[in-house]
Amino acid sequence: MTASTAAPETIQKPHKHHILGLRKSDLVEELLSIGVPEKKARYHSRQIFHWLYQRKVTTFEMMTDLSKLVRGHLAEKFQIAPLPKVFHQKSIDGTQKFLFRLYDGKTIESVLIPAEDRLTICISSQVGCAMGCKFCLTGTMGLMRNLEVYEIVGQVLELSKLETISNIVFMGMGEPLHNLENVCRAIEILLAQDALNFSKRKVTVSTSGLVSAIRKMNDRLVGESRPNLAISLNGSYDAQREEVMPVNKAFPIADLLEACRDWHLEPHRRITFEYVVLGGLNDTVEDAARVTKLLRGIPCKVNLIPYNPHDGSDYKRPEHEAVLAMHRYLLDHDIAAMIRHSRGRDILAACGQLRSAVDAVARTRPHIAIADCNDGRVIGA
Numbered sequence: 001m002t003a004s005t006a007a008p009e010t011i012q013k014p015h016k017h018h019i020l021g022l023r024k025s026d027l028v029e030e031l032l033s034i035g036v037p038e039k040k041a042r043y044h045s046r047q048i049f050h051w052l053y054q055r056k057v058t059t060f061e062m063m064t065d066l067s068k069l070v071r072g073h074l075a076e077k078f079q080i081a082p083l084p085k086v087f088h089q090k091s092i093d094g095t096q097k098f099l100f101r102l103y104d105g106k107t108i109e110s111v112l113i114p115a116e117d118r119l120t121i122c123i124s125s126q127v128g129c130a131m132g133c134k135f136c137l138t139g140t141m142g143l144m145r146n147l148e149v150y151e152i153v154g155q156v157l158e159l160s161k162l163e164t165i166s167n168i169v170f171m172g173m174g175e176p177l178h179n180l181e182n183v184c185r186a187i188e189i190l191l192a193q194d195a196l197n198f199s200k201r202k203v204t205v206s207t208s209g210l211v212s213a214i215r216k217m218n219d220r221l222v223g224e225s226r227p228n229l230a231i232s233l234n235g236s237y238d239a240q241r242e243e244v245m246p247v248n249k250a251f252p253i254a255d256l257l258e259a260c261r262d263w264h265l266e267p268h269r270r271i272t273f274e275y276v277v278l279g280g281l282n283d284t285v286e287d288a289a290r291v292t293k294l295l296r297g298i299p300c301k302v303n304l305i306p307y308n309p310h311d312g313s314d315y316k317r318p319e320h321e322a323v324l325a326m327h328r329y330l331l332d333h334d335i336a337a338m339i340r341h342s343r344g345r346d347i348l349a350a351c352g353q354l355r356s357a358v359d360a361v362a363r364t365r366p367h368i369a370i371a372d373c374n375d376g377r378v379i380g381a
């Protein structure tokens with residue numbers, strides 16, 4: 001049996017709102033609307049968060065310290081259905097990729113990336129992506145739709161039932177800032193007290209460079225809800241960046257870096273610049289010199305990510321020596337830089353490789369175990 005035979009069944013659009021889409025302030029509003037006094041409504045909102053995110057309950061009945069009236073109202077108006085995991089793959093390096101099925105039958109992917117001192121979840125913000133970055137498999141899908149708030153939060157909640165997650169990165173499918181409001185609300189929920197207890201220092205939003213949205217997020221997420229910012233740079237001058245990132249036509253490098261300079265950074269925090277090193281395109285010491293000049297004055301670090309070719313891609317993996325030379329140049333010129341070796345390459349879970357195409361993975365890489373999460377079978381192994 002292969003994964004390609006397992007056609008996803010369509011799930012009806014939920015007729016009740018999903019409670020995971022509500023921030024604490026939304027819950028307070030909801031409770032005020034049924035006559036709960038404000039002080040009590042605030043207290044109940046904390047209790048509800050505790051039940052949902054710490055006790056991870058799946059029915060309102062289980063929230064035993066809430067009154068029958070409150071439980072009844074919540075059950076009538078909302079649902080707590082977990083986001084269904086339909087496939088799970090594990091890489092030889094320990095990286096795990098999960099496929100979630102959404103109410104409309106579409107699928108998204110989340111990845112768990114273990115490291116010595118942390119476990120990072122890389123989550124999706126859209127089904128597909130409109131940005132069309134040339135090196136990215138998700139970019140070939142086009143945009144199907146934005147994820148709802150509960151679909152973003154649900155990825156973290158579901159995988160937190162399996163593992164203790166320390167960091168969240170919005171680097172899965174989609175351009176997070178193209179779904180700005182829902183991503184901001186999801187961050188407010190994930191960083192709220194009584195939820196999953198993530199520190200804002202452990203949450204990173206990565207963007208291809210939607211300058212107007214970076215500026216909006218700069219004003220929108222403040223205080224305890226403020227995440228780290230990462231920018232996909234991937235080029236050292238406009239014509240080169242434009243070749244791989246069409247977004248650069250609308251928002252050239254100078255505008256992007258101006259928005260970065262205006263990004264309010266708290267003390268000891270830095271902006272991360274991701275630089276996918278594409279063999280023969282942007283992999284020279286001259287590129288490193290231009291990047292150094294561009295980033296002057298911005299508290300930052302640079303991640304050099306050797307490109308992972310996928311089937312049909314136009315670009316090749318860079319020579320190891322070329323990446324080392326760029327790295328050395330950046331360090332010698334006081335830019336904090338790291339070479340980041342992508343994880344999960346054998347299961348297409350590495351940077352730029354996410355695409356909800358279990359069928360394609362099973363067909364092209366039949367040696368990889370693909371576990372059906374519903375019944376634990378391993379298919380296509």
Ligand code: SF4
Nearest residue numbers: 129131133136139174
């Ligand atoms: S790299 Fe990110 S923004 Fe670009 S196409 Fe892929 S998912 Fe979209």
